[in-house]
Amino acid sequence: QVQLVESGGGLVQAGGSLRLSCAASARTFSDYVMGWFRQAPGKEREFVAAINWSGGRTRYADSVKGRFTISRDNAKNTVSLQMNYLKSDDTAVYYCAAKYGSWYDIERTVKINYWGQGTQVAVSS
Numbered sequence: 001q002v003q004l005v006e007s008g009g010g011l012v013q014a015g016g017s018l019r020l021s022c023a024a025s026a027r028t029f030s031d032y033v034m035g036w037f038r039q040a041p042g043k044e045r046e047f048v049a050a051i052n053w054s055g056g057r058t059r060y061a062d063s064v065k066g067r068f069t070i071s072r073d074n075a076k077n078t079v080s081l082q083m084n085y086l087k088s089d090d091t092a093v094y095y096c097a098a099k100y101g102s103w104y105d106i107e108r109t110v111k112i113n114y115w116g117q118g119t120q121v122a123v124s125s
Contacts, residue, residue, distance in 0.1 A: 002026040002114040004096045009119030012086055016123075020081040022096030022116055030054070032113075033099045033106050034072055034079040038092035038121075045095065047107040049081060057103065063089070088125040093118040 003025040012018050026032060035050035049070040050059045058070055067086075072079040079096065096116035105111045 002032070002098050004098060004114055004116035006094065006096045006116045006119040009094060009121045011122045011124065014087055014123055014125045016086050017082070017084045018086065018121060020083065020094055020096075020119060020121075022079045024077045024079070024096075024098065026077065026098065029077040030074040031100060033101075033103050034070075035097040035099065035106050035112070036070060036079075036081045037095045037097055037109065037112075038090075039095070039118075040092040043092075045109050047109075048094070050103075050106040051079065052103050059106065083121070086121075086123045088123050091121060091123045093120050 005023045008020040030053050036048040037045050038048050039045040048061050049068055051070045051072050055072045067084050069082040095118045097112045098114040099106050100113050
């Protein structure tokens with residue numbers, strides 16, 4: 001069992017920045033591909049970013065490329081999402097996700113093994 005706890009959400013003006021963090025309880029954190037997803041009101045949960053076990057590979061949704069950066073610290077069992085140049089369309093609940101196994105289908109919500117409780121990000125225009 002893996003517990004994921006997000007922090008760092010809040011209200012920010014368009015063009016601003018936020019940094020989300022996720023602390024994981026996994027004894028073998030480095031065995032998990034880690035990701036961030038988001039869900040806006042009335043919409044399905046969507047993929048935002050992912051990072052592989054070592055942190056050497058990353059993947060981003062087209063909508064956030066160049067603005068968001070995912071990173072991980074295996075020594076501290078944490079994964080972070082630095083969000084810059086935020087837009088009103090980024091407003092959503094952001095979820096930390098952990099997937100055991102393949103890196104290739106990390107974007108699929110049905111493949112995620114563990115979810116955090118979510119943290120709200122609101123961007124005012």
